[in-house]
Amino acid sequence: MQTLPRVLCSSDAISSATSPATTRAQGLGLLGCGTVGSGVARRLLASHPGLIRGIAVRDPHKSRDIAWDDFSSDAFDLVDDPAVRVVVECIGGLGLARELILRAIARGKDVVTANKDLIATEGPWLAAFAARTGASLRYEAAVGGAIPIVRALGSSLAGEHVLEIGGVLNGTTNFILDAMESGARYDEALEEAQRLGFAESDPRSDVDGHDAAHKLAILAGLAFRRPSVSRSLGRRGIADISSADIEAGAARGLRLKLLAVARRAGDAIEAGVTPAYVPEDHPFARARGAENVVRVLGRGCGPLVFSGAGAGGDATASAVVADVLAALESRERVPAHDGEDLVVRSLRAPVLVRFADGRVVMGDAISLDALEASGAGGRRDVASIIPVWSDAA
Numbered sequence: 001m002q003t004l005p006r007v008l009c010s011s012d013a014i015s016s017a018t019s020p021a022t023t024r025a026q027g028l029g030l031l032g033c034g035t036v037g038s039g040v041a042r043r044l045l046a047s048h049p050g051l052i053r054g055i056a057v058r059d060p061h062k063s064r065d066i067a068w069d070d071f072s073s074d075a076f077d078l079v080d081d082p083a084v085r086v087v088v089e090c091i092g093g094l095g096l097a098r099e100l101i102l103r104a105i106a107r108g109k110d111v112v113t114a115n116k117d118l119i120a121t122e123g124p125w126l127a128a129f130a131a132r133t134g135a136s137l138r139y140e141a142a143v144g145g146a147i148p149i150v151r152a153l154g155s156s157l158a159g160e161h162v163l164e165i166g167g168v169l170n171g172t173t174n175f176i177l178d179a180m181e182s183g184a185r186y187d188e189a190l191e192e193a194q195r196l197g198f199a200e201s202d203p204r205s206d207v208d209g210h211d212a213a214h215k216l217a218i219l220a221g222l223a224f225r226r227p228s229v230s231r232s233l234g235r236r237g238i239a240d241i242s243s244a245d246i247e248a249g250a251a252r253g254l255r256l257k258l259l260a261v262a263r264r265a266g267d268a269i270e271a272g273v274t275p276a277y278v279p280e281d282h283p284f285a286r287a288r289g290a291e292n293v294v295r296v297l298g299r300g301c302g303p304l305v306f307s308g309a310g311a312g313g314d315a316t317a318s319a320v321v322a323d324v325l326a327a328l329e330s331r332e333r334v335p336a337h338d339g340e341d342l343v344v345r346s347l348r349a350p351v352l353v354r355f356a357d358g359r360v361v362m363g364d365a366i367s368l369d370a371l372e373a374s375g376a377g378g379r380r381d382v383a384s385i386i387p388v389w390s391d392a393a
């Protein structure tokens with residue numbers, strides 16, 4: 001049983017946690033109207049006229065390409081509106097968005113969010129809090145954009161004993177590695193990704209592997225019913241990858257991908273984010289451009305592969321709207337984690353070692369933590385050490 005943090009218990013919001021004010025309301029409050037929020041607004045204004053009760057943004061005077069002219073700058077007021085039953089958080093980050101979600105849950109309202117940072121770090125206890133107040137918390141859009149993987153894990157695969165989950169969870173880095181395969185240098189590929197809107201002006205969350213780690217934490221938490229995977233993830237990004245690494249793999253029928261994977265290893269879970277070589281015919285290798293690929297390996301169901309648009313306003317809004325409809329119909333709650341007793345440790349895999357003189361040799365399995373600690377083996381003659389992926393048996 002999880003305990004709620006002190007900050008929550010002392011919040012004034014919690015005193016109205018069981019307020020019945022919202023039980024009959026059907027309205028929706030949209031918090032944020034940027035890339036994702038505007039996609040959500042456009043869809044719902046067309047498909048469910050009258051559903052949106054209010055839209056809160058930072059700058060209500062900004063010109064926007066949606067049929068709404070009464071933007072508010074007071075998101076808390078919108079959350080408190082008794083006519084709002086479903087709160088859709090599309091602001092992002094861990095500060096304001098967190099406060100607003102807490103407030104909505106405390107008031108017993110259904111919450112839909114695309115906020116992977118928040119769900120990865122605080123999702124389990126937010127879900128437990130929601131269960132206490134009669135609210136719900138849905139976050140299909142937080143992983144894999146339009147790919148319906150959160151719902152699949154929570155319902156279709158609820159009885160499955162998952163052995164392994166993960167894949168290519170970050171479209172920006174996949175776009176960059178793809179462009180490098182086509183001959184671009186890392187900095188050129190990153191610049192192109194930024195120009196096309198696939199990468200933020202500050203790309204660190206993507207290229208350092210944080211974004212993929214957050215998504216993996218959410219998936220692993222659901223798949224293994226284990227709340228705190230996020231604190232134990234080994235993580236390497238792609239900033240050190242060179243064209244020579246890509247070519248060394250290509251010469252051996254391998255493609256380089258940023259993989260985020262968690263799998264059972266005895267009574268532990270091995271989990272991590274790392275650039276890794278995958279065979280050209282593996283589903284992970286088929287992710288093109290900004291696509292995501294998620295593979296679930298279950299004891300009963302065998303391998304299942306989900307792929308598609310992992311980000312972007314329209315794709316992400318599609319998943320948000322599906323959650324909104326589920327909330328309105330009170331169906332398919334994301335189940336709370338019931339806590340499997342599994343230790344989480346760093347992912348292990350054999351490695352391809354590329355020497356400065358051009359030689360490339362296969363090395364034994366090593367954990368990401370050990371790899372991170374040793375750098376390129378601490379040796380000047382080693383140019384790179386990159387794991388080679390092989391599926392769990």
Ligand SMILES: NC(=O)c1ccc[n+]([C@@H]2O[C@H](COP(=O)([O-])OP(=O)(O)OC[C@H]3O[C@@H](n4cnc5c(N)ncnc54)[C@H](OP(=O)(O)O)[C@@H]3O)[C@@H](O)[C@H]2O)c1
Nearest residue numbers: 032033034035036056057058059090091092114115311312
């Ligand atoms: N973009 C994607 O492809 C994608 C994919 C998956 C998940 N997500 C997640 O979706 C969430 C939203 O991302 P996004 O790309 O849509 O972000 P975004 O384009 O930057 O939009 C953020 C929105 O939040 C509003 N906002 C900021 N401060 C506010 C405040 N104090 N009060 C009210 N509104 C405020 C902004 O208002 P203004 O418009 O006035 O500035 C803007 O409309 C994030 O959690 C992100 O991780 C995004």
